[in-house]
Amino acid sequence: MTASVLVRQGELRTEQRPVPTPGPGEVLVRITSVGVCGSDTHYFAEGRIGSFIVDSPLVLGHEPAGVIASLGAGVSDRSVGQRVSLEPGIPDPLSEQSLAGCYNLDPGVRFFATPPIDGVFCEYAIHPAAFCHPVPDSISDDGAAMLEPLSVALAARSAGKIQIGDAVLVAGAGPIGLLISKVAQLAGATVTLSDVRAERLAVAEKYGATHTFTATDPPPVVPEFDVFIDASGAERAILSGLERLAPRGRAVLVGMGADTVALPVPLLQGRELSITGTFRYANTWPTAIALAASGQVDLDGLVTSVHGLDDVQSALLAGSNLGALKAMVHP
Ligand SMILES: NC(=O)c1ccc[n+]([C@@H]2O[C@H](COP(=O)([O-])OP(=O)(O)OC[C@H]3O[C@@H](n4cnc5c(N)ncnc54)[C@H](O)[C@@H]3O)[C@@H](O)[C@H]2O)c1
Structure with missing residues (x-):
């Protein structure tokens, strides 16, 4: 598969990588749309955010939507072909914070595009099925990706x-x-x-x-x-x-x-x-899906540019253009 990789501060390269295989409880998702966030731009332009430093090649992008391509062992509540919005942070379900209901505050959370965890400016990603939220057809691919900022x-x-x-x-x-x-x-x-x-x-x-x-x-x-x-x-x-x-x-x-x-x-x-x-979100996807599916929140109205994997740099720099709001990458 093709991936856009930040090889070092300010330098992106498209690379061919093997399509990953989902493990138990995981699904393989063909990524259709990814929103660009200011943090992606910070990692690209400055090579770091606070104590998170890009010191080895990193795939950026953490607001993804896609279609399930295959199921890992034990996954029975998702199906191949299902459209999903990926909640990007994977906590330890047994951490003190997860058990208290604020899994976003688990210090061990593994979050897409936060060094050293790769993000999703690429064609496929594996993710826990539980954090791949099915979306109805009334939500577009871009809308499904933007359930993250709505969260x-x-x-x-x-x-x-x-x-x-x-x-x-x-x-x-x-x-x-x-x-x-x-x-x-x-x-x-x-x-x-x-x-x-x-x-x-x-x-x-x-x-x-x-x-x-x-x-x-x-x-x-x-x-x-x-x-x-x-x-x-x-x-x-x-x-x-x-x-x-x-x-x-x-x-x-x-x-x-x-x-x-x-x-x-x-x-x-x-x-x-x-x-x-506030630090990200917990348990927000069901509400976000309901608001987008019912048309109460227009997520597509925020999209001001769409880019391919070979054009991620323009996507990362689009935010400062006059009138720009949300750039999307379509892998
Ligand atoms: N807490 C979290 O979990 C979390 C999650 C996602 C994003 N964020 C942060 O939320 C912020 C907003 O994200 P975004 O994607 O909309 O960013 P953005 O950069 O597109 O929007 C920020 C806006 O603030 C405006 N601004 C700058 N100075 C201002 C001032 N003095 N008064 C009023 N407005 C001013 C800018 O012109 C810009 O339009 C960012 O700082 C981002 O890092 C936080």
């Missing part, structure tokens, strides 16, 4: 405990911020979305936001929001969002980038604000 959004909604009537501010109108905005609206909130890129706010209304502002020209600070969700990773957005929270407001930090931010302690104390982070 990030659902985890943010849960962490922010968003309820009917809440006023929610979301910073960052990339794919993640737009999907957070949409699931917050579906949960009954009124959503305001901000970005420094005005062009990205053009689709805000379609993704649930009734108010928008450009972060370079923000409105006066009014402490009016029940929930603030950062999907930008920008320090300025985080501090500005905290200032806009009403007493007892809840902040959720989803964006990655601002590794350390000086906390406005008197503000947190004076308004009794709470702050949490």
